[in-house]
Amino acid sequence: MENNKIKKILERYPFVERENLIPILQDIQYEYGHLTEEAVKEVGNYLELPASKIYSVATFYSKFRFQPRGKFHLKLCRGTSCQIKGAEKLEKKVYKYLGIMNGETSGDGMFSLEVVACMGCCGLGPVMALNNRYYTEITEDKLEEIIDDYKESEE
Amino acid sequence: MARFEGNTTRDTIIKTLLEGNTEDMDDKGREAIDRIKGDKVTQPVISLSHNTASIVAGADETFDAIRSYLEEREIDARLDVIGSLGLITAEPLMDIQLPGKARVTFGKVFSEKVSDILDAVFNNFIPKEYVLGQHFNELHEPWENINYVNELPFFQSQKRVILNNCGRINPGSVDEYVVNGGYRSFLMAIRNYTPEEVCDLIERSGLRGRGGEGYPTGKKWKNTLHAPAEKRFLICNAGESDPGAFMERMIMESDPHSLVESIAIASYAIGAQKAYIYLESEYETACRRLQNAIDQARGYGLLGDDIFSSGFNLNIQLHQGAGAYVCGEETALIASIEGKRGMPRPKPPYPSHRGLHNQPTVVNNMETLLNVPVIVRDGPAWYKQIGTDKSSGTKVFSISGKIERSGLVEIPMGTSLREVVYKIGGGVPDNKELKGVLVGGPAGGALTYENLDTRIDYEELKELGCTLGSGAVVVMDEHTCILDTVKYYMHLLEEESCGKCIPCREGTRRMHEILENITTRPREENGSFTLQRFKGVINLERLAHVVRDTSLCGLGQRAANPILSSITAFREEYEEHIFERKCPAGVCQELSTFYIDVDKCTGCTICAQKCPTGAIVGSAKKPHFIVQERCIGCGICYDSCKFGAVIRK
Amino acid sequence: MQIEVEINNNKINAVKGQTILDALKKNGIKIPTLCRLEDFTPTGACRLCVVEVEGMDNLVPSCSYPLEEGMKIRTHSQRVIEARKMIVELLLSNHPDDCLYCERNGNCELQNLAAELNIRERRIAGKKNKAKLDLSSPGIVHDPEKCVLCGRCIRICEDIVSITTLEFRGRGNNTSVSTAMNKGLNFSSCVQCGQCILVCPTGALHEKSYFDLIQETLGNKDGITTVAHYSSSVVVTLAEEFGLKPGKQIVGLINAALRKIGFDMVFDGSFGSDIYVMEQAAELEDRLDKEENLPLLSSSCPAWIKDVEQSYPDLLPYLSTVKSPEQITGAVIKRYCRETENKSKNDIFSVAITPCPAKKFEAQRQEMAQKGIPDIDVVLTTRELARLIKLYGIDIHALEPESANVPFNKSSSSGKLMASVGGTGEAVLRTLHKNVTGTDMTYPKFGKLRGTKEFKELSLQVGHHQLNMTSVSPLKKVKDILPDIRNEGCHYHYLEVMACPGGCVNGGGQPFYTESKTLRDRTKAIHNIDEKSAVQFSHNNKVVRDFYSQYLGEPYGGESRKVLHTQYTKRDILL
Ligand SMILES: Cc1cc2nc3c(=O)[nH]c(=O)nc-3n(C[C@H](O)[C@H](O)[C@H](O)COP(=O)(O)O)c2cc1C
Ligand code: SF4
Numbered sequence A: 001m002e003n004n005k006i007k008k009i010l011e012r013y014p015f016v017e018r019e020n021l022i023p024i025l026q027d028i029q030y031e032y033g034h035l036t037e038e039a040v041k042e043v044g045n046y047l048e049l050p051a052s053k054i055y056s057v058a059t060f061y062s063k064f065r066f067q068p069r070g071k072f073h074l075k076l077c078r079g080t081s082c083q084i085k086g087a088e089k090l091e092k093k094v095y096k097y098l099g100i101m102n103g104e105t106s107g108d109g110m111f112s113l114e115v116v117a118c119m120g121c122c123g124l125g126p127v128m129a130l131n132n133r134y135y136t137e138i139t140e141d142k143l144e145e146i147i148d149d150y151k152e153s154e155e
Numbered sequence B: 001m002a003r004f005e006g007n008t009t010r011d012t013i014i015k016t017l018l019e020g021n022t023e024d025m026d027d028k029g030r031e032a033i034d035r036i037k038g039d040k041v042t043q044p045v046i047s048l049s050h051n052t053a054s055i056v057a058g059a060d061e062t063f064d065a066i067r068s069y070l071e072e073r074e075i076d077a078r079l080d081v082i083g084s085l086g087l088i089t090a091e092p093l094m095d096i097q098l099p100g101k102a103r104v105t106f107g108k109v110f111s112e113k114v115s116d117i118l119d120a121v122f123n124n125f126i127p128k129e130y131v132l133g134q135h136f137n138e139l140h141e142p143w144e145n146i147n148y149v150n151e152l153p154f155f156q157s158q159k160r161v162i163l164n165n166c167g168r169i170n171p172g173s174v175d176e177y178v179v180n181g182g183y184r185s186f187l188m189a190i191r192n193y194t195p196e197e198v199c200d201l202i203e204r205s206g207l208r209g210r211g212g213e214g215y216p217t218g219k220k221w222k223n224t225l226h227a228p229a230e231k232r233f234l235i236c237n238a239g240e241s242d243p244g245a246f247m248e249r250m251i252m253e254s255d256p257h258s259l260v261e262s263i264a265i266a267s268y269a270i271g272a273q274k275a276y277i278y279l280e281s282e283y284e285t286a287c288r289r290l291q292n293a294i295d296q297a298r299g300y301g302l303l304g305d306d307i308f309s310s311g312f313n314l315n316i317q318l319h320q321g322a323g324a325y326v327c328g329e330e331t332a333l334i335a336s337i338e339g340k341r342g343m344p345r346p347k348p349p350y351p352s353h354r355g356l357h358n359q360p361t362v363v364n365n366m367e368t369l370l371n372v373p374v375i376v377r378d379g380p381a382w383y384k385q386i387g388t389d390k391s392s393g394t395k396v397f398s399i400s401g402k403i404e405r406s407g408l409v410e411i412p413m414g415t416s417l418r419e420v421v422y423k424i425g426g427g428v429p430d431n432k433e434l435k436g437v438l439v440g441g442p443a444g445g446a447l448t449y450e451n452l453d454t455r456i457d458y459e460e461l462k463e464l465g466c467t468l469g470s471g472a473v474v475v476m477d478e479h480t481c482i483l484d485t486v487k488y489y490m491h492l493l494e495e496e497s498c499g500k501c502i503p504c505r506e507g508t509r510r511m512h513e514i515l516e517n518i519t520t521r522p523r524e525e526n527g528s529f530t531l532q533r534f535k536g537v538i539n540l541e542r543l544a545h546v547v548r549d550t551s552l553c554g555l556g557q558r559a560a561n562p563i564l565s566s567i568t569a570f571r572e573e574y575e576e577h578i579f580e581r582k583c584p585a586g587v588c589q590e591l592s593t594f595y596i597d598v599d600k601c602t603g604c605t606i607c608a609q610k611c612p613t614g615a616i617v618g619s620a621k622k623p624h625f626i627v628q629e630r631c632i633g634c635g636i637c638y639d640s641c642k643f644g645a646v647i648r649k
Numbered sequence C: 001m002q003i004e005v006e007i008n009n010n011k012i013n014a015v016k017g018q019t020i021l022d023a024l025k026k027n028g029i030k031i032p033t034l035c036r037l038e039d040f041t042p043t044g045a046c047r048l049c050v051v052e053v054e055g056m057d058n059l060v061p062s063c064s065y066p067l068e069e070g071m072k073i074r075t076h077s078q079r080v081i082e083a084r085k086m087i088v089e090l091l092l093s094n095h096p097d098d099c100l101y102c103e104r105n106g107n108c109e110l111q112n113l114a115a116e117l118n119i120r121e122r123r124i125a126g127k128k129n130k131a132k133l134d135l136s137s138p139g140i141v142h143d144p145e146k147c148v149l150c151g152r153c154i155r156i157c158e159d160i161v162s163i164t165t166l167e168f169r170g171r172g173n174n175t176s177v178s179t180a181m182n183k184g185l186n187f188s189s190c191v192q193c194g195q196c197i198l199v200c201p202t203g204a205l206h207e208k209s210y211f212d213l214i215q216e217t218l219g220n221k222d223g224i225t226t227v228a229h230y231s232s233s234v235v236v237t238l239a240e241e242f243g244l245k246p247g248k249q250i251v252g253l254i255n256a257a258l259r260k261i262g263f264d265m266v267f268d269g270s271f272g273s274d275i276y277v278m279e280q281a282a283e284l285e286d287r288l289d290k291e292e293n294l295p296l297l298s299s300s301c302p303a304w305i306k307d308v309e310q311s312y313p314d315l316l317p318y319l320s321t322v323k324s325p326e327q328i329t330g331a332v333i334k335r336y337c338r339e340t341e342n343k344s345k346n347d348i349f350s351v352a353i354t355p356c357p358a359k360k361f362e363a364q365r366q367e368m369a370q371k372g373i374p375d376i377d378v379v380l381t382t383r384e385l386a387r388l389i390k391l392y393g394i395d396i397h398a399l400e401p402e403s404a405n406v407p408f409n410k411s412s413s414s415g416k417l418m419a420s421v422g423g424t425g426e427a428v429l430r431t432l433h434k435n436v437t438g439t440d441m442t443y444p445k446f447g448k449l450r451g452t453k454e455f456k457e458l459s460l461q462v463g464h465h466q467l468n469m470t471s472v473s474p475l476k477k478v479k480d481i482l483p484d485i486r487n488e489g490c491h492y493h494y495l496e497v498m499a500c501p502g503g504c505v506n507g508g509g510q511p512f513y514t515e516s517k518t519l520r521d522r523t524k525a526i527h528n529i530d531e532k533s534a535v536q537f538s539h540n541n542k543v544v545r546d547f548y549s550q551y552l553g554e555p556y557g558g559e560s561r562k563v564l565h566t567q568y569t570k571r572d573i574l575l
């Protein structure tokens, strides 16, 4: 991650206020997909906060990650409705099939998994999204198929 | 997508409307209003519901299909987007309005159906199989033999006070909001009332917080208004981090201006010049539409400095959460806005005295606020007659789970759950039996079939150990295991506990583990391990009580609700799991027994090869058997048998 | 405003707004607490202090809940006791079961709670968090598995020391206390002052022990001379570890005990303090004459030095180049022993007993070694000395006081004063006065530099110099006066900084205490020593004078600068 790119983001926040911490981290993550030590340091210098505080805040919120995302980012709904319709099995299936759990990225950097709360479409659950494409009424088999498709598209 | 066009005539028309000088308006102006309102359209108008639910269901593809349909045939028609009517199971919804004719809504309009429907409609024919209904408007000629939308069972028992605009207007257009009466309450408030008087109105309406505690909103506002301060803040809590709720997202996506107006009134009433809307960053569409709404409102001078020469200033800022359920709790929310870890702190001092940046702050649930413009417009007396004595007004729910029609519903307080589940939701699909409902998300509780006549209001639910909480109603049928569901809640709370206080941090984990132990087979059966497990079961209730009694914030205090209420409501099911090691719903797989149907088994040996413990014996081409003592209930054989010969009981 | 409340059915008068806990304490009712730190805003995290208040649905935390008129409180009802007990059980269910091997065995708040609440059975059990033991730092060990997440260390680190190394990381039951980016303490901004250790209720934070090395060397000396020397503050604090009155001076017993343990020679480390004072006074005079690099920043506190290196590298030129008293003693001993007994430095095993884990860190700095051989081999804290004494089965109460070995057996009370805050400034001033005016002060006591204020200032005329002496403690206060120091027209000449509030008597390696009176007693003891001392000035310490004439020459001269001074450099650390 380049320093001056972070600087560019920081420039959007002309006031040195702690209130800006979370928005800044969100912007950085939006740009790069994850946070780094470099980012923690720069943001700390800018907001005049100790690095430990930045790190502490970043690790509190589940959306921040210090590991790069996979090329294909899988979002699996585990809202109550999807759960009742069998989403837990899907999470296990992803683990079985790709070896990744919530918040992890596969060794080859291809897939990462994020378990999210209700996606707002409970009627069509279980729901998942892969790189912003949505899939509804997922079953274990369907999941496998979808993942295979993406895998193939890479080969 | 239709956007605010910004041409001067339209601009002046809206300004005139807001100023209230409608008498000065000429015919051209009135015509324009009718057009924006949809009373008189000069070209066909097609409106597609565009919100998270419909996008997930495929609305983007439908949108493209409609556009290319129109382009290919060079049809002069307007293509608009609207919010959500709330009937999620029928998404994507498409409305068509031909000039002079009533507006018709179609359901489940996937891209491949577009040309069928449009072909028919443009030939003045309504394809019955896709239609949901038509909308009544005395200026329009109704379609024959087509029912009205508000007569559908889903809508019939609802009373739409705050959802009124949802699915009817374009969420991206401030003009549509204004011609439908928008921002009039706000202007009325700042012109005709003092802040104290607005607080009074709200207090007299009997409005209570919808965010969980049910605290009287007017009182809360007054406390803040009277607290000495340099500055005051309003925070709209649209966190909706409950994993089964989607109403707030839907409302923000469908009618963002209502929220902006509500916040504006509330800020005026408490003397705040800065307001925050807290919502999850996942709500991308909602964020975008809200930001757009705020910008548009500022464009008309409805926000900013010296609003409509009243001397009142207001700025609204979005604050996107970064993923923490506990940030729904007000003190944690404040910490999060301040850029800190979202951990609750002990109350008192309450935010109404020491809130954001140590200044008096009102934190209100988003739905609470949405009632405010209605109360200002129609008066507290009118409002108070809706609902029950102690709980006035309506309540919005999201119903989902094992139900025929899931979606967003608004009912008067005091309606029975039975009506919600059966009349509005259409009951459980596939003729299954209703087992119970979960009300209020992870903080709520479980109710049985017998409790269905419970009337929905704060007091009655509290008596049953539930809270209104987030307003999520999740329906369970006989194939839902209550322990499994409670376990899921526990897991969620365990992950979402902020970790500050011991009972919640450690307690949720232990309660989850105990439930895990009840619903799975032990990895090993040795004496001390079994004893530990047993002690856990014995102490579950005691533990739950202590967690409820001592936790710092509502998350921990209510974490025990699902357990305690489900133990009361479904004691038998617990006992079956514990003593008989059986899951009646067949969900807890490890408690099932597997055996092989001798008639169906072809002896392909697949299962025997896959079984991790070698519990399956048999020779090739002959029926196989499962040695129960060795079976660990993993279910791999069940999944791998191609002939359906493995049976689970 | 006076109000009436009812506690356990007794009517009681109390002050409105006071917390329930304070009122209970006043009335002699003891309530367990864990996350509470005196003088800090309550966080309400541990929930052990809950009580029952009539009319409330839930139990309320007494540490944060204000009293209101007519409250009816029950502090030990069945419901309350059960709740407290369950909370401790929950903590135990995620706690390693290795009390018997723990540093804090017998001195642990969690153990005490479990005992007080009569926990005799494991009702709740389950998975425990696994975490790596952080042994990276030479001074402090962090064992996250033993952490109860009370957050006390974090608050001390931020609000007293202001280094803010420690913070919570993660959330829920994955929360842990960690440094930025979860680095080892040694690679973090930690200055190893050890204040966090003092407040930690369990063994999650403790000093690193080097007992093995000591025992091995003592047991297997062959040809090695073992030397022990102790800092001045240890003399007034060790007593507490043996049930004696806080502030009791037991230097003679320490000498005796160390000899019993097996040290060949025992020295009073205040000797090093005297040399420190001599050097620093000369250095200050030099800078005053040249009018450069002022204010002179004191260099006796290794935590402060590390902070300058990492946070304010621009201030390095201002930092005094004199080594800390302990390191001076160390350097001198190795030098002295070599030249008198003709031993190579290698053959001396030097153990320093100090109040401070940062001294452990300091002792292994490369600046503190000559040709790769460290001046001090092992640093022990006061608490460790007590343990060592017990390990060797010595009954300190039965010992006869002895005196330290020559030549380092005499010290002035100026050297001793350095143990408490303001003392360094006072001592330096005394010698500076002599150097500048040629006479000793008649009344060498400066009340303005003493006391608990965080920043103290003293202006006075010394010869032709108008001097502004200041004293800063704890470390966080430095931040406030930083702009003043950096300012061109800064009018301070000398800045004494002590990282720990109150100075070395309250160092991170001192005995644990719960009442603030203990700290006052320790400080008073130091001042009493000075009051009664025959030699109040470092330069009047005959041993020191002889030593200079025999070995070092002039203070701040060629030889002493080689042995007693050093240079510090910037550190690149994630702050
Ligand atoms: C764990 C927890 C989560 C909460 N989540 C929300 C939420 O998502 N939305 C909300 O409006 N209130 C939530 N609340 C309630 C708020 O703390 C607060 O009571 C509410 O916003 C007050 O608004 P009201 O007076 O309008 O109800 C939550 C409370 C707790 C303890
Ligand atoms: S109850 Fe849970 S979420 Fe609330 S403060 Fe305690 S640990 Fe945090």
Ligand code: SF4
Pocket: C146, C147, C148, C149, C150, C151, C152, C153, C154, C177, C196, C199, C200, C201, C202, C204, C205
């Ligand atoms: S390390 Fe000690 S002081 Fe710090 S949080 Fe853990 S138990 Fe508390």
Ligand code: FES
Pocket: A077, A078, A079, A080, A081, A082, A083, A117, A118, A119, A120, A121, A122, A123, A125, A126, A127, B243, B244
């Ligand atoms: S629960 Fe998955 S979309 Fe709502």
Ligand code: FES
Pocket: C032, C033, C034, C035, C036, C042, C043, C044, C045, C046, C047, C048, C049, C050, C061, C062, C063, C064
């Ligand atoms: S001492 Fe009161 S909550 Fe910890």
